[in-house]
Amino acid sequence: MSVLVFAESHDNTFKKPALESVFFGKKTAEKLGTQCVALVLGNAENPGQLGKYGADKVIHLSDASLANFDSQVYSSVIAQVAQATGSNVVVLAHSSNGKALTGRLAVKMNAACVSGVNALPETNGGFTISKSVYSGKATVHYALNAENKIISIMGNSLSPQIIGNDCPVESVAVNIPAAKVKVVNVDRVVGQVPLPEAEKVVSGGRGLKGPENWGIVEELAQVLGATTACSRPVADADWRPHHEHVGQTGIAIRPNLYIAIGISGAIQHLAGVNNSKVIVVINKDPEAPFFKGADYGVCGDLFEVVPKLTEALKKFKAQH
Amino acid sequence: MKILVCISKTPDTTAKISFNGDQTFNAAGVQFIMNPYDEWYALVKALEIQEANGGTVTLINVGGADNETIIRKGLAIGAENAVRINTEPASAMSTAFQIASYAKSQGFDLIFTGKETIDFNAAEVGAMVAEYLDMPYVSFANEMKLNGNTAIIGREIEGGTETVEVDLPIVISAAKGLAEQRIPNMRGIMMAKSKPLEVMDPAPFQDNVTTKQFELPTAKSAVKMVDPENMDELVRLLHEEAKVI
């Protein structure tokens, strides 16, 4: 018995979701009194570094064909490694690739599966786990009643800590099926942390009046080291790219800090952001519904408030 | 082109959420809708493909008789016929199992789901159907072209798009951008009433995940208002009190 973590690598490196998954896997393994094995597929620099976040051992399969993501191939390989390592709990990130794998793996391994969890399982007398549902309006606790279990974790659920040293890296023999899905192009914004992984997010709404005014949002984001986001009408009007759209029909995020600028706070917007740890709302309308869901509010004209906030942050950064 | 579109029913986002004593969802006064990803993107893309290439678009829903409102809406938007598997969709896996049990002998070229439901956001059903049917799966498609028997699909990834090529048959989950929402017109609504809706018994299935408990969130403490002239104070609060900078 052990806990197997699929640790995604992109462009040879491990991003935060991979480290979170390993740390989550280790904490789960400790609860179950077993070890944590991390699985790395494709190229990755020094996979043994996952030991720092809790992996007792890494299985690295660097076959060139694994550079191409195909859920059928990946789920087959992960299931084979789970079998070879005697793992009956598999942990993944609730990422775009993770979401394509969780359900497949559950069927393949005849496992009980819960995706998008936000806390460690309870393992006293059974195995239960919770997730946020109904746009953050409830939390559900599930009991997983099968020998095999698959869990995918929401970003920023548990902050990964360094708790060990580099660990041994091994390989196991697997049969890699031929891919049917061929990746022909990857178009990713460079420079910014992708929204689902971002710890700080600065988001703009229709209150900004037009795309030409986004400079103040970007400057604030830059000073904070934050990723930019937007409300749906802003993306629909092509003021901002679609991958910035957060909310019910966009991306769901849970950063530590979410700053909403000129966003009214409609329920469909809140659905994607109300799991943020701290919410700051800047809006000129004291009746804006977003103030009810905020931790800190500034009622004023964003075109004056935002540059002032940026200046205050620059001053703060110079002193700290 | 034989296309299957999986549709599900969810509470509207604005619904007040509460639970009964036995930990079931309290549906009293709740407005239910077709899951927007299923309706706006999956179904409309399926119709676009059928309009360009010929063929049929079939809807499938796993659920009780009260789901027929959303099924009729899907027929009004343009699907040709529908199947309802008459059982409560207790979990993603049981739902996927019922869909796959129906689809396996039907020879569909394309099976669409929405990228996730807006109530549980699990994004599991499409992947599970694909695995049950041993078919390729492309998740979170936001762009799709057909070139003969080959699909060229853009899929959402963190901070961008990945483009893939895959031969049919495939399972696809639909995200924003894949198509434009269509509003059913009067003619569609009238025609929907007489379109075939077949009700089928479920295949036996044993669930391995059970709901133990629902919890409502604790009320958030009141917002702290900061003077717009004093952004140093906001920075201080974010640093000292909230500890996020």
Ligand SMILES: Cc1cc2nc3c(=O)[nH]c(=O)nc-3n(C[C@H](O)[C@H](O)[C@H](O)COP(=O)(O)OP(=O)(O)OC[C@H]3O[C@@H](n4cnc5c(N)ncnc54)[C@H](O)[C@@H]3O)c2cc1C
């Ligand atoms: C099914 C469905 C799904 C949806 N999904 C999403 C989703 O995923 N994400 C999403 O965001 N929306 C979504 N919406 C839309 C949502 O209901 C709102 O319409 C939308 O969020 C409003 O965007 P906004 O806050 O930017 O604009 P508005 O509601 O127009 O708000 C603009 C705000 O800016 C303020 N403002 C204006 N000028 C200034 C100024 N100078 N200084 C300070 N404040 C100013 C105003 O007071 C106002 O509060 C969805 C709607 C539906 C029906």
